[in-house]
Amino acid sequence: MSSDMNDDGLSRRTVLASAAAAGATGLAGCSSLTGGDDAPENPIELLHAWSDGDGNAAIGALIEGFEEEHPDVEFANEPVNGAARGNLDQVIGNRLQANDPPSTFQTWPGATLEKFGEAYADIEGDVWNDDLKENYLPGPKEQAQLDGTFVTVPLNIHRINNLFYNTAVLEEAGVDPESLSSPADVVDACAAVDENTDAVPFAQQTSGSWSTIQLWETVLLAQAGPDGYESFIEGEGDVDQVRSALENVVALSEYYPSDASSIGFTEANTMVMEGDAAFIHQGDWAAGAYSGSDDFNYGEDWGQVTYPGSEGSYLLNMDSFPYFDNNPSPEATKTFLSYCGTTDAQVRFNREKGSIPPRKDADVSELNTFQQDQYDDFTSADSQPPSIQHGLAVSTQIKTNITDAFSGFLEEYDADATAEALVGAFE
Amino acid sequence: MRTLIATLRNRGSDSDARTDGGEPAATRSFFDRDSVRSAPFWLPPFLLVGLFVYGAVVWNFFLSLTDFSGIGEPDYSDLDVENYVVAFADPIDGFLSMFGLGGEVGGATPAWSDLTVSPVWNSLGNTIALMVGFSAVCLALGLVLAILVDRGIRFENTFRTIYLLPMSLSFVVTAKFWLYMYNPNTGIINIVLGVFGIGPVQIVQNPDLKLGAVAFALIWQFSGYAMIVYLAALRGIPSSHFEAARVDGASTIKMYWRVIIPQLRTATVSALVVITVFALKAFDFLFSMYGGYQPGPSADILATRMVREAYANQNWAYGSTIAVILFVMALCIVAPYVYSQYQRGEL
Numbered sequence: 001m002s003s004d005m006n007d008d009g010l011s012r013r014t015v016l017a018s019a020a021a022a023g024a025t026g027l028a029g030c031s032s033l034t035g036g037d038d039a040p041e042n043p044i045e046l047l048h049a050w051s052d053g054d055g056n057a058a059i060g061a062l063i064e065g066f067e068e069e070h071p072d073v074e075f076a077n078e079p080v081n082g083a084a085r086g087n088l089d090q091v092i093g094n095r096l097q098a099n100d101p102p103s104t105f106q107t108w109p110g111a112t113l114e115k116f117g118e119a120y121a122d123i124e125g126d127v128w129n130d131d132l133k134e135n136y137l138p139g140p141k142e143q144a145q146l147d148g149t150f151v152t153v154p155l156n157i158h159r160i161n162n163l164f165y166n167t168a169v170l171e172e173a174g175v176d177p178e179s180l181s182s183p184a185d186v187v188d189a190c191a192a193v194d195e196n197t198d199a200v201p202f203a204q205q206t207s208g209s210w211s212t213i214q215l216w217e218t219v220l221l222a223q224a225g226p227d228g229y230e231s232f233i234e235g236e237g238d239v240d241q242v243r244s245a246l247e248n249v250v251a252l253s254e255y256y257p258s259d260a261s262s263i264g265f266t267e268a269n270t271m272v273m274e275g276d277a278a279f280i281h282q283g284d285w286a287a288g289a290y291s292g293s294d295d296f297n298y299g300e301d302w303g304q305v306t307y308p309g310s311e312g313s314y315l316l317n318m319d320s321f322p323y324f325d326n327n328p329s330p331e332a333t334k335t336f337l338s339y340c341g342t343t344d345a346q347v348r349f350n351r352e353k354g355s356i357p358p359r360k361d362a363d364v365s366e367l368n369t370f371q372q373d374q375y376d377d378f379t380s381a382d383s384q385p386p387s388i389q390h391g392l393a394v395s396t397q398i399k400t401n402i403t404d405a406f407s408g409f410l411e412e413y414d415a416d417a418t419a420e421a422l423v424g425a426f427e
Numbered sequence: 428m429r430t431l432i433a434t435l436r437n438r439g440s441d442s443d444a445r446t447d448g449g450e451p452a453a454t455r456s457f458f459d460r461d462s463v464r465s466a467p468f469w470l471p472p473f474l475l476v477g478l479f480v481y482g483a484v485v486w487n488f489f490l491s492l493t494d495f496s497g498i499g500e501p502d503y504s505d506l507d508v509e510n511y512v513v514a515f516a517d518p519i520d521g522f523l524s525m526f527g528l529g530g531e532v533g534g535a536t537p538a539w540s541d542l543t544v545s546p547v548w549n550s551l552g553n554t555i556a557l558m559v560g561f562s563a564v565c566l567a568l569g570l571v572l573a574i575l576v577d578r579g580i581r582f583e584n585t586f587r588t589i590y591l592l593p594m595s596l597s598f599v600v601t602a603k604f605w606l607y608m609y610n611p612n613t614g615i616i617n618i619v620l621g622v623f624g625i626g627p628v629q630i631v632q633n634p635d636l637k638l639g640a641v642a643f644a645l646i647w648q649f650s651g652y653a654m655i656v657y658l659a660a661l662r663g664i665p666s667s668h669f670e671a672a673r674v675d676g677a678s679t680i681k682m683y684w685r686v687i688i689p690q691l692r693t694a695t696v697s698a699l700v701v702i703t704v705f706a707l708k709a710f711d712f713l714f715s716m717y718g719g720y721q722p723g724p725s726a727d728i729l730a731t732r733m734v735r736e737a738y739a740n741q742n743w744a745y746g747s748t749i750a751v752i753l754f755v756m757a758l759c760i761v762a763p764y765v766y767s768q769y770q771r772g773e774l
């Protein structure tokens with residue numbers, strides 16, 4: 001045996017110690033920087049998925065306006081960007097599991113609030129004061145509540161029940177969009193376009209199911225009226241009304257582009273812009289694309305009517321900022337949410353976003369003509385039903401069931417089976 | 428550090444060499460065993476992998492026995508197999524429905540939900556169909572390509588690269604690319620079909636073709652991989668085997684069928700394992716192609732269903748249940764391979 005024995009032992013210990021040290025360093029890296037004090041001076045942490053395009057411009061304008069008015073309140077330097085809305089929910093879910101909620105985040109109001117229901121706190125009084133309660137119309141006001149408690153501040157409204165059209169194509173086809181008064185008339189108008197022009201009558205994408213769900217909900221609203229629509233989203237839908245709306249969609253599908261299943265919304269919308277299609281049913285973000293084009297002008301080259309049959313209703317799709325209990329920056333968040341409830345904030349935001357303010361007393365002269373027309377429709381609407389596709393009307397699990405039903409509908413166009421599945425989505 | 432390296436270098440030589448090349452185990456202390464002496468090197472990764480991979484698998488299994496949904500903490504005090512009962516509800520009709528037979532498959536309402544939750548039969552059937560169809564065709568095509576490339580053709584390297592290249596693309600790219608290829612108006616598939624007087628055919632949302640179209644795109648992407656594995660195996664077969672077959676008067680087909688292909692067994696098994704695991708992971712492809720995790724009933728696989736339950740519905744326990752089912756399926760593929768390797772003494 002050599003005299004190295006002792007040396008060897010020491011070395012082994014050295015090896016073990018180095019390994020342990022390396023391991024400890026590695027683990028230390030894993031532990032997150034949680035905790036921190038609950039001082040109200042924490043900056044506002046706002047998580048959103050508006051990472052590009054009009055959404056990004058809108059949130060930028062909103063934060064700029066807020067910082068002008070409240071220079072003393074700080075924002076966490078970098079809001080979370082680049083996440084899709086679905087991923088954002090996942091991030092929030094994980095943060096809530098860890099009991100580390102952000103100040104607020106971008107979410108649909110209405111039934112979507114049920115998803116993180118217990119995590120929200122009542123902001124009636126602090127944020128939802130008499131001014132807000134007076135100036136939000138009943139529809140949006142209802143969507144801001146979770147089981148009768150005000151927990152969120154809606155910021156904008158996109159309308160779903162629109163029918164956009166290319167003026168030149170309709171003139172060539174001899175169709176007057178103002179004369180259409182029911183979903184069945186839209187099908188007839190499509191037949192006329194098909195017969196008299198080379199254009200695709202109804203631009204629609206079917207690779208994803210969302211466009212078809214919002215089309216169906218619009219047709220249901222137009223045929224069954226706000227009451228029938230309301231019964232459906234409460235789970236007491238009349239299967240005949242549901243089927244009849246689906247049958248109308250089946251009839252319309254005859255007039256889709258032949259490659260509807262391979263294209264997306266942008267391609268479908270471009271068909272209308274380029275005169276290759278007559279109609280498109282979409283939320284008013286479709287108009288955002290038109291306003292980006294210099295030679296495609298509202299009133300001349302394109303127009304919009306309330307989806308025939310649904311006049312008097314403004315089918316809502318909204319974004320909102322809720323208030324979390326256990327808030328990292330309670331006072332600052334409330335200040336920010338109060339600001340979001342002002343007309344100044346809403347005009348700034350919606351000017352960029354292409355949607356309209358949910359308050360009825362906003363000065364919309366800064367918005368474009370199309371938005372002003374939409375705002376007039378909104379303030380004079382008799383009912384403001386919530387959208388199913390856009391998460392306001394039904395809880396997430398029921399919405400998954402509905403989307404499941406429509407993913408099957410897109411394969412078979414079987415109105416009977418889908419109607420059963422839709423009514424069964426609530427069971 | 429220098430002493431450390433010196434010590435490591437001298438490890439083997441610090442005891443006297445014996446003529447029989449070893450020393451009796453009984454005289455070695457516990458700390459002198461090779462396994463213990465090398466522990467600083469294998470133990471940390473072993474523990475980390477054990478904790479973060481196998482520990483997570485076990486944890487996921489326990490999670491699947493809870494009623495965890497929504498936000499909050501899972502309750503591990505009340506474990507039951509209810510989720511598995513729900514997942515395999517209505518077994519007879521469910522099993523038959525995987526072959527397009529049987530009546531309507533009923534759902535079940537678990538204790539943690541007010542709503543009916545449908546069983547996994549449909550997505551299970553699609554997953555198996557995709558796995559079997561995709562793997563079989565992929566291997567067959569890979570073999571044919573490998574044999575052709577191995578025939579000493581010109582530009583062999585170029586062809587090999589061309590066939591392998593699709594594998595380097597991500598699923599997201601290939602899904603968008605095939606969405607375009609399947610376009611009834613402008614897609615190349617329909618243009619080719621048109622030459623034969625067929626079509627145009629709706630493919631992407633066609634319930635009869637959907638899963639096949641997905642499998643086709645995956646075959647396009649991964650047959651190159653099968654080719655490479657087979658090519659390596661073909662190169663490993665001594666040319667004397669080819670020559671002997673020739674001398675005995677075997678035709679080319681007979682030569683491959685009787686002499687060469689039987690020697691590709693190991694290659695087939697290892698390629699099969701990798702390829703079937705790719706089939707289980709087709710989630711990204713479907714997600715990109717159908718703009719979400721709802722590709723429709725005829726292309727819904729367990730992976731999309733799992734993500735839907737976990738992240739859309741926040742039914743965490745039920746999502747874990749589907750994950751366990753997927754894990755067991757993957758195990759069913761890998762285990763026989765590992766066992767056969769073990770039996771042949773290659774493990």
